[in-house]
Amino acid sequence: MTTEAPQGAAAQDAEWLRLDRQICFSLHAASRAFNGVYRVVLNELGLTYPQYLVMLVLWEHGETPVKKLGEHLRLDSGTLSPLLKRLEAAGLVRRERSTRDERSVEVRPTEQGAALRARALRIPRRVMSATGFTLEEIRDLHTRLDRLTTALDTTALEETPGCE
Amino acid sequence: MTTEAPQGAAAQDAEWLRLDRQICFSLHAASRAFNGVYRVVLNELGLTYPQYLVMLVLWEHGETPVKKLGEHLRLDSGTLSPLLKRLEAAGLVRRERSTRDERSVEVRPTEQGAALRARALRIPRRVMSATGFTLEEIRDLHTRLDRLTTALDTTALEETPGCE
């Protein structure tokens, strides 16, 4: 399948594009497949996947300003503001302007939001069993993905890579 | 909150949630980071990441019906229809109803769309260098992600996992 024959540069370029198609499609597809599983599992809690991510942070850290939430999840206010409003409309969180700094908005789980945590406890194992991966493999994948994300975030994307 | 006591069931559950937060956040973040790099690189071609995926399929297979595109990329018409209209508006593809089956719409790259391929040839290496991964590692990650996606897609998500 791969470059077994010494081809021209054109054929090799085509090969690169084909490989790129496979790889970036893989990551894209894996992300959506994962999202799909969470959608099914989270459906009974009335949460979407990003909303679940927000609740996980709140369950772990309690009251958190929007700014901090954004740092934890790498999301900006354009995504968080409407999302948090929906969570507030669902009665799971409360948003209140900080008295010390009127620019800041504190988000904290309501009693109902905190109670939801009990029902969320079964989720991780259900999702993990759906992956068919062992805990070992999952941790390994987790490590690789973090390394990938860090590299992608820090790379300034020079104009000429000159790889090879 | 989290008792320091050597794992009651509650403490262990909390640990699962913490791990889940890390892992599902990792995948989410990696996907968006990857998307972000492609966004920068593809910007000069005037393509978004999913549009690039479509063009990759067209460059490799030529004229393709929408149905086939959806199978290749696991996307439905709700996503593809407006995306293809934008590609057509940009002059990169043409959409024509099949004469044999009036339900089907054939998508083929225009001359301009085909020409864009030459400028896309440098992309894979640029992105790969941004990841900091070797080709070996990328292929390995690719394999794992495909396995993950397959598992997630085929799992019927039984109600009671009974893991452990």
Add this chain to the structure above:
DNA sequence: CGCTATTTGATTGTGCGCAATTGAGTTGTG
């Protein structure tokens, strides 16, 4: 104090992902 720069969140606009519906075209059956 007044003025500027920064921080913080909200808003707007564009594009993607997906479920649900619609509607035209095709196929199968009597």
Add this chain to the structure above:
DNA sequence: CACAACTCAATTGCGCACAATCAAATAGCG
């Protein structure tokens, strides 16, 4: 032929991601 079942694409509606812009609050400096 008539009629039902199916296929394929388009549309609609909602939510997320992100860039760009805006407004309010704060901090820093003369």
